[in-house]
Amino acid sequence: xxxxxxxxxxxxxxxxxxxxxxxxxxxxxxxxxxxxxxxxxxxxxxxxxxxxxxxxxxxxxxxxxxxxxxxxxxxxxxxxxxxxxxxxxxxxxxxxxxxxxxxxxxxxxxxxxxxxxxxxxxxxxxxxxxxxxxxxxxxxxxxxxxxxxxxxxxxxxxxxxxxxxxxxxxxxxxxxxxxxxxxxxxxxxxxxxxxxxxxxxxxxxxxxxxxxxxxxxxxxxxxxxxxxxxxxxxxxxxx
Amino acid sequence: xxxxxxxxxxxxxxxxxxxxxxxxxxxxxxxxxxxxxxxxxxxxxxxxxxxxxxxxxxxxxxxxxxxxxxxxxxxxxxxxxxxxxxxxxxxxxxxxxxxxxxxxxxxxxxxxxxxxxx
Numbered sequence: 001x002x003x004x005x006x007x008x009x010x011x012x013x014x015x016x017x018x019x020x021x022x023x024x025x026x027x028x029x030x031x032x033x034x035x036x037x038x039x040x041x042x043x044x045x046x047x048x049x050x051x052x053x054x055x056x057x058x059x060x061x062x063x064x065x066x067x068x069x070x071x072x073x074x075x076x077x078x079x080x081x082x083x084x085x086x087x088x089x090x091x092x093x094x095x096x097x098x099x100x101x102x103x104x105x106x107x108x109x110x111x112x113x114x115x116x117x118x119x120x121x122x123x124x125x126x127x128x129x130x131x132x133x134x135x136x137x138x139x140x141x142x143x144x145x146x147x148x149x150x151x152x153x154x155x156x157x158x159x160x161x162x163x164x165x166x167x168x169x170x171x172x173x174x175x176x177x178x179x180x181x182x183x184x185x186x187x188x189x190x191x192x193x194x195x196x197x198x199x200x201x202x203x204x205x206x207x208x209x210x211x212x213x214x215x216x217x218x219x220x221x222x223x224x225x226x227x228x229x230x231x232x233x234x235x236x237x238x239x
Numbered sequence: 240x241x242x243x244x245x246x247x248x249x250x251x252x253x254x255x256x257x258x259x260x261x262x263x264x265x266x267x268x269x270x271x272x273x274x275x276x277x278x279x280x281x282x283x284x285x286x287x288x289x290x291x292x293x294x295x296x297x298x299x300x301x302x303x304x305x306x307x308x309x310x311x312x313x314x315x316x317x318x319x320x321x322x323x324x325x326x327x328x329x330x331x332x333x334x335x336x337x338x339x340x341x342x343x344x345x346x347x348x349x350x351x352x353x354x355x356x357x
Binding site for chain 2: 144145
């Protein structure tokens with residue numbers, strides 16, 4: 001994920017360099033506060049962002065707990081954006097692996113009221129997409145976005161109707177997060193994107209806004225959530 | 240008062256001392272600041288205040304300004320003088336290349352995307 005702006009109104013990132021407790025070669029990964037007895041800040045996990053401090057902008061090497069024989073520095077540092085109100089853009093991934101395309105779900109029964117999207121081959125309930133977001137990928141409602149208000153094993157319901165009737169074969173995309181609504185999400189394995197195929201549990205975040213693309217904008221791979229970490233050690237701590 | 244007593248040095252000692260001095264002098268290969276050189280050697284992000292930014296050659300160090308325009312000026316401690324303030328941020332070329340791709344991808348998504356805030 002990448003720094004996009006700061007909710008305080010400024011757009012300047014504050015960067016600090018901290019000693020790390022783990023090797024990391026991935027840029028754009030959340031870090032958490034140092035643990036008791038630990039040597040430095042620790043990596044966030046796919047489902048853990050408690051006492052988050054920021055996102056790194058360079059890689060961290062492997063520290064050596066003991067002295068190096070040549071007397072060189074054995075600690076390793078990494079640069080972290082520490083703005084507590086920072087908003088990061090996180091791509092929506094279709095699986096735990098970074099960059100996986102979202103799966104487009106095909107309409108199997110056309111509706112005439114724009115309120116229920118029927119997709120027999122896709123279960124929106126088991127890993128619930130309720131209170132998430134649905135938007136048109138192909139067909140009459142391409143690019144139109146709605147908040148999900150109900151799900152079943154074969155359909156998705158919205159309370160604000162889509163403006164046009166869809167047809168069999170039209171496709172929609174789902175994400176389990178929605179602006180101002182979501183408070184948890186699961187990140188991808190490298191913790192740089194949001195796993196939109198996973199249940200909404202884990203990292204405490206707030207979605208500030210979303211960028212939803214249809215097929216013309218490669219929506220399966222180019223849709224984003226702009227998020228803020230809500231459990232920040234330096235600021236908006238919720239616990 | 241310091242009294243300097245002439246002493247005979249060997250050629251080897253003189254050369255060794257000269258080499259040591261050069262290490263702390265800006266030249267084509269080193270900036271004259273051990274901390275900054277360490278950062279460059281480890282390919283870390285480099286933060287420089289206005290004064291030391293003028294003395295830094297990103298091209299020679301194989302560094303680039305951050306591809307994201309809003310990340311080119313950050314608040315941080317200068318890697319040379321450690322003063323906190325509005326500073327310039329540089330990434331090593333490999334990281335900058337990866338970040339460039341992310342920036343371009345996001346710009347494309349904005350071009351066609353529908354921004355949802357409710």
